[in-house]
Amino acid sequence: MSEIILRVFVSSLLLILSACAIQPSGTRVPVEQRSPQQQPSTDAEPREKGGAPVESRLPEPDTEIETLPPPGKQDMKELEAPVQAPPEPAEQPQASSAVVALLETAREQAAAGDDEQAAAHLERALRIEPKNPWLWHRLGVLRLQQGDYQAAIDLANKSNALAAGNRRLMAGNWELLARAYTALGRDAEAERARRNARELQAPYQG
Amino acid sequence: MAKRRRKRKSSRPRSTRLGFWLALLVAAVAAAAVYVLWLDREVRSAFEGKRWALPATVYARPLELYAGRSLRHDDLVRELEALGYRRSDGVDQAGEYAVSDSRLSVHTRRFRYWDGTEPARHIQVRFDNRGITAIMAVTTGEAVPVLRLGPRIIGKIYPEHHEDRILIRYDNAPQQLINALIAVEDRDFYQHYGVDPLAIARAAWVNLLAGRIRQGGSTLTQQLVKNFYLTRDRTLWRKINEAIMALLLESHYSKQEILEAYLNEVYLGQQGNNAIHGFGLAAEFYFRRPLTELSTEQLALLVGLVRGASYYNPRRHPQRALERRNLVLRLMADQGYLEPDAAEQLISRPLGISDVPGWTSDRYPTFVDLVRRQLHRDYDSDDLQNAGLRIFTTLDPVAQHTVQKSLDQRLQRLEQQYSNTEELQGAVILASVDTGEIIALTGQRGGSFGFNRALDARRPIGSLVKPAVYLTALARPEQYSVITPIADMPVSLPQPDGDSWMPENYDREFHGEVPLYQALAQSYNLATVNLGLELGVARVADTLEAMLPGLSLRHYPSLLLGSVDLTPLQVTQMYQTIAAGGFRTPLKSIVAVLDSDGEPLRRYPLSVDQVAPTRASYLMTFLLTQVVERGTARSAAARLPDLMPLAGKTGTTDELRDSWFAGFGSDRIGVVWIGRDDNQPTELTGASGALQVWTDIMAVIKPRPLTLTPPDGVRWQKVINGKRTDEDCERASSFPFIVPHLPEEYEPCHGSNAVERLFQRIF
Numbered sequence: 001m002s003e004i005i006l007r008v009f010v011s012s013l014l015l016i017l018s019a020c021a022i023q024p025s026g027t028r029v030p031v032e033q034r035s036p037q038q039q040p041s042t043d044a045e046p047r048e049k050g051g052a053p054v055e056s057r058l059p060e061p062d063t064e065i066e067t068l069p070p071p072g073k074q075d076m077k078e079l080e081a082p083v084q085a086p087p088e089p090a091e092q093p094q095a096s097s098a099v100v101a102l103l104e105t106a107r108e109q110a111a112a113g114d115d116e117q118a119a120a121h122l123e124r125a126l127r128i129e130p131k132n133p134w135l136w137h138r139l140g141v142l143r144l145q146q147g148d149y150q151a152a153i154d155l156a157n158k159s160n161a162l163a164a165g166n167r168r169l170m171a172g173n174w175e176l177l178a179r180a181y182t183a184l185g186r187d188a189e190a191e192r193a194r195r196n197a198r199e200l201q202a203p204y205q206g
Numbered sequence: 207m208a209k210r211r212r213k214r215k216s217s218r219p220r221s222t223r224l225g226f227w228l229a230l231l232v233a234a235v236a237a238a239a240v241y242v243l244w245l246d247r248e249v250r251s252a253f254e255g256k257r258w259a260l261p262a263t264v265y266a267r268p269l270e271l272y273a274g275r276s277l278r279h280d281d282l283v284r285e286l287e288a289l290g291y292r293r294s295d296g297v298d299q300a301g302e303y304a305v306s307d308s309r310l311s312v313h314t315r316r317f318r319y320w321d322g323t324e325p326a327r328h329i330q331v332r333f334d335n336r337g338i339t340a341i342m343a344v345t346t347g348e349a350v351p352v353l354r355l356g357p358r359i360i361g362k363i364y365p366e367h368h369e370d371r372i373l374i375r376y377d378n379a380p381q382q383l384i385n386a387l388i389a390v391e392d393r394d395f396y397q398h399y400g401v402d403p404l405a406i407a408r409a410a411w412v413n414l415l416a417g418r419i420r421q422g423g424s425t426l427t428q429q430l431v432k433n434f435y436l437t438r439d440r441t442l443w444r445k446i447n448e449a450i451m452a453l454l455l456e457s458h459y460s461k462q463e464i465l466e467a468y469l470n471e472v473y474l475g476q477q478g479n480n481a482i483h484g485f486g487l488a489a490e491f492y493f494r495r496p497l498t499e500l501s502t503e504q505l506a507l508l509v510g511l512v513r514g515a516s517y518y519n520p521r522r523h524p525q526r527a528l529e530r531r532n533l534v535l536r537l538m539a540d541q542g543y544l545e546p547d548a549a550e551q552l553i554s555r556p557l558g559i560s561d562v563p564g565w566t567s568d569r570y571p572t573f574v575d576l577v578r579r580q581l582h583r584d585y586d587s588d589d590l591q592n593a594g595l596r597i598f599t600t601l602d603p604v605a606q607h608t609v610q611k612s613l614d615q616r617l618q619r620l621e622q623q624y625s626n627t628e629e630l631q632g633a634v635i636l637a638s639v640d641t642g643e644i645i646a647l648t649g650q651r652g653g654s655f656g657f658n659r660a661l662d663a664r665r666p667i668g669s670l671v672k673p674a675v676y677l678t679a680l681a682r683p684e685q686y687s688v689i690t691p692i693a694d695m696p697v698s699l700p701q702p703d704g705d706s707w708m709p710e711n712y713d714r715e716f717h718g719e720v721p722l723y724q725a726l727a728q729s730y731n732l733a734t735v736n737l738g739l740e741l742g743v744a745r746v747a748d749t750l751e752a753m754l755p756g757l758s759l760r761h762y763p764s765l766l767l768g769s770v771d772l773t774p775l776q777v778t779q780m781y782q783t784i785a786a787g788g789f790r791t792p793l794k795s796i797v798a799v800l801d802s803d804g805e806p807l808r809r810y811p812l813s814v815d816q817v818a819p820t821r822a823s824y825l826m827t828f829l830l831t832q833v834v835e836r837g838t839a840r841s842a843a844a845r846l847p848d849l850m851p852l853a854g855k856t857g858t859t860d861e862l863r864d865s866w867f868a869g870f871g872s873d874r875i876g877v878v879w880i881g882r883d884d885n886q887p888t889e890l891t892g893a894s895g896a897l898q899v900w901t902d903i904m905a906v907i908k909p910r911p912l913t914l915t916p917p918d919g920v921r922w923q924k925v926i927n928g929k930r931t932d933e934d935c936e937r938a939s940s941f942p943f944i945v946p947h948l949p950e951e952y953e954p955c956h957g958s959n960a961v962e963r964l965f966q967r968i969f
Contacts, residue, residue, distance in 0.1 A: 098273070101352050126640065157820070160918070
C-alpha cells in the first residue's frame with residue numbers, strides 16, 4: 001500500500017515538474033502538493049480491480065531442468081491447471097528522485113531551447129523507469145514543440161498504453177494527439193482525440 | 207700542358223679571381239637561402255597542418271548511480287576497478303575510492319557526455335543488501351539524486367598506420383612530467399634555440415670516452431623534428447637538416463607549443479599492431495589511469511621510456527624499467543625538481559604497473575562490429591579512423607560478460623550431453639524492451655572473431671514466427687479471443703508441383719479443438735496452420751513485415767510454420783515489438799557521437815512506431831507467458847521461479863538444425879540461436895538448446911518480472927468451459943479479454959446449495 005501512495009506522490013511531483021506538459025483545457029496544473037489521499041488514483045479503475053484479484057501462485061510445474069519431455073506427453077493435470085490472473089506488481093525499487101531530477105534538468109534545457117539535450121535527459125530517465133508513462137508523454141510534448149508531429153503521435157500513444165487508469169495523463173495524451181493531428185491536417189482524428197480528452201476530464205461515473 | 211694552364215690561371219688578375227669566389231659564395235648563399243626557405247615552408251605547413259591521427263574511441267554505457275538502484279557494494283567496486291579507480295584510505299583526488307562496511311566513498315572523474323559535463327565529485331554511496339540507499343556529496347552533505355561514472359572503453363577504430371594516442375594539452379600536462387622530461391632529455395630546453403652545441407659536445411665527450419654511442423645531444427626540438435618530418439636513417443645530411451629545421455621550428459613557435467607537440471608525438475610502447483603515441487595514452491596503457499592522476503614516480507617511468515620503449519618495457523623487463531625510472535628520479539633531484547629525501551622515498555616505491563593495459567582490444571568484437579557497421583553508414587572511413595570521434599554505445603560490459611560466458615559454457619555442456627552434437631555455434635542478443643538499446647550481443651563462441659552470426663546468420667525461424675499468426679488473430683477481437691477454440695486437425699494443401707503440403711505436429715498427433723492460448727503454448731503446428739489459413743497468409747505476412755521494415759515475404763502457407771530466414775538481430779526486433787506492447791523501437795547500439803574536443807556531433811534519438819494494437823499486443827504477451835508457465839518453455843519457469851512471469855517462445859527447425867528461443871521480462875528481452883555453421887542437425891530443440899542458454903543468462907541478469915497490468919480496455923475474467931463464471935471460483939481460469947468481447951454465456955461455479963458455496967469459499 002505504501003508503494004501505491006509513493007507512486008501517487010511521485011506522479012503528482014512529475015506532473016508539477018512537467019509544467020509544460022499538455023493539460024486538458026480547463027484543468028489547471030496543480031501547483032500545491034496535495035496529500036496523497038486527494039490525488040486521483042493512479043491505480044487501475046475499480047472494474048479492473050475486480051477483474052484482476054490477487055491470487056495464490058500455481059504450484060511449480062514438476063519438470064526436469066535439463067531435458068524436457070516432448071510436447072504432448074506431459075502431465076495432463078498440469079495442462080489443465082487453471083490460468084491465474086496476474087498478481088499485483090511485485091515491489092520494485094523506485095528510483096523516483098533520480099527521475100525527478102532528470103526531468104527537472106530536461107525542463108530547464110527545453111526552456112532554454114536545448115531540445116535535444118532535454119530529450120537526452122528524458123531518455124536517461126526512461127532507462128531508469130521505462131514504463132513511466134509521464135516520461136513518454138513529456139518526450140511527446142517535446143517532439144510536438146519541435147514540429148515532429150508523427151513522433152509526437154507515436155509517443156503519446158505509447159504513454160497511453162502504459163497509463164491505464166490514469167485519467168488525467170490520458171486526457172493530456174489525447175490533447176497532445178489532437179494538436180499533432182491538427183498540425184498534420186488530419187482533422188477527423190484530431191476531433192476524435194479532442195472528444196476522448198473531454199470524456200476523460202469529465203468526472204468518472206463508475 | 208697542365209702546368210701551362212695552371213700558370214695561365216694563376217696569371218689572371220686578382221680581382222677576377224675574387225669576383226669568381228664571390229659569385230660562387232653568393233650563389234651558394236642564395237641556394238642555401240632557397241633551401242632554408244623551402245625547409246621553412248615544410249616545417250610550418252607540417253606543424254600547423256598537423257592533424258593528429260586519433261582513432262575513434264568506442265565507449266560502453268556509463269553506469270548510472272542513484273538511490274534505489276539494485277546495485278550492490280561489490281558490483282560498484284568491480285566497476286570502479288574496471289575504470290582504473292585506485293583504492294586508498296583517504297580519498298583526495300579524482301579516481302580514488304575508499305571502502306567501509308556498507309559505504310563507498312568515491313571521488314569521481316569529470317567526463318563530457320552528449321548532454322553535458324558530469325563534474326568530478328566526491329560522493330559517499332550507502333548500501334543495504336538490495337542496493338544503493340543513498341548518495342551524498344561529502345563536502346556539503348546534500349543528497350545527489352543521480353550521477354554517472356565515466357564509461358569503459360570497449361574498442362577503438364584505428365587509423366591505417368595503427369597509431370593510437372590520447373591528446374593532451376600543455377596546460378593539462380602535470381608539471382613534474384615536464385620537469386622530468388627536461389631533466390633527462392634536454393636540460394637547457396628553455397634556453398636554447400633548437401640546437402644545443404654544449405649538449406652535443408658533452409655527448410660527444412661521453413661517447414668518446416665510452417667508445418660507443420651512450421648519450422645523444424639532440425634537443426627535444428630535434429627529437430620532435432626527427433619524429434615529425436624525417437626518415438630514420440642516420441646520415442650526416444639528415445643531422446644537418448634536423449638542426450636547421452629545429453632552429454626554424456623554434457623561430458616560429460613557442461616552447462609550450464613545441465613541448466605540447468612532443469608530449470603527443472613521442473612513441474612510448476606497442477599494443478599488438480598499434481603503436482602507443484604520447485603520454486596521454488601511455489598513462490592509460492601502463493597504469494590504467496589518466497595522466498593527470500599519476501604520481502611523480504609513475505611519470506618518471508614514462509619519461510624513462512622515451513629512450514627505448516621496448517628495451518625498458520616495464521611489463522617485460524621490470525628490473526630494467528625500475529633502474530631507468532630511478533635514474534630519472536635522481537636526475538630530477540640533481541636538478542632541483544625533487545627534494546633528495548623525497549626522491550629517495552619515491553625510489554623505494556614499486557613500479558605500480560597495472561596487470562592489464564588500459565583496455566584490451568577485441569573483448570567485444572561482435573558488438574563493436576555492429577557499432578562499426580552503423581558508423582560506416584553515417585561517416586566516411588577517414589573521419590572514423592583519424593578524427594578522434596567518441597562513440598557512446600549501449601553495451602553493458604557486465605551483462606556482456608554474462609552472455610558470453612553462459613553461451614560458451616552451455617554449448618560445451620550440450621556437446622557433452624548429446625553424442626552426435628559437435629561444432630555448435632551460437633548467437634545471443636540482449637536488449638532493453640522499451641528503449642530498444644542493445645545491452646549485450648555476441649555472434650560466436652569465445653575466441654577470435656570470425657563470423658558475426660548475430661547479424662549475418664540468416665536461418666529459418668520455425669515456431670518463432672507463430673506469434674505473428676496469433677497477433678493477427680487477436681487484432682480482431684470480435685472474432686478471436688485467447689480461448690477461441692482452434693482446430694488442431696490434419697491439413698493438406700495442394701502445391702504448384704502437384705504434391706501436397708501436409709504439415710505435422712512435433713508429436714505427430716492431432717489434438718482436436720484446443721483453446722487458442724494452448725495451441726500456442728504447446729506450439730501445435732496444425733492448429734496454427736488452420737488459424738493462419740483462416741486469417742489469410744497475406745495478413746500474417748503483413749503483421750510480420752510491419753515489425754520488420756524492409757522485409758518482403760512470399761505468401762506461402764509454409765510461412766505460417768516459420769519457413770522464413772531471419773537473423774538473430776531481426777528476431778530480436780520482432781520480439782521487442784511484441785514485448786513493448788506493439789511499439790517497435792528500432793534496435794540501436796549507439797547513443798551519441800562527439801568529436802575529439804567533446805563537442806556533440808550526432809545523437810541517435812529514441813523513437814517508437816506503433817505497428818500492432820496495444821490491446822492485442824497485451825493478449826499476445828499473455829499467450830507467451832503461458833508458453834513459459836505451462837508450454838514448451840516451462841523448464842524456464844521451474845528454474846527461475848522468482849522471476850515469473852516471463853514470456854517467450856521456442857523455435858525448432860526441420861531435423862533440429864536450428865534451436866531458437868526469444869523471451870522477455872518487463873525490461874529485458876533476450877534472443878538465442880544455436881546451430882551449426884554447416885547447417886547440419888544439432889539434436890537440439892528450441893527448449894533443450896537455446897532456452898537453456900537463455901535461462902542461464904536470465905538467472906544472472908534477473909530481468910524484472912512482467913507486471914501484466916492491463917491497458918485500458920482489457921479486462922480479466924474468470925472462465926469455465928468457455929463461459930463467464932464467478933470471480934471466487936478456484937477451479938476456473940482467469941483470462942484477459944478486449945472489452946466488450948467477453949464470453950456472453952454464464953456458468954455458475956458453485957452448486958446452488960448455499961452451504962456448499964460457503965464451504966468452498968472458506969476452504
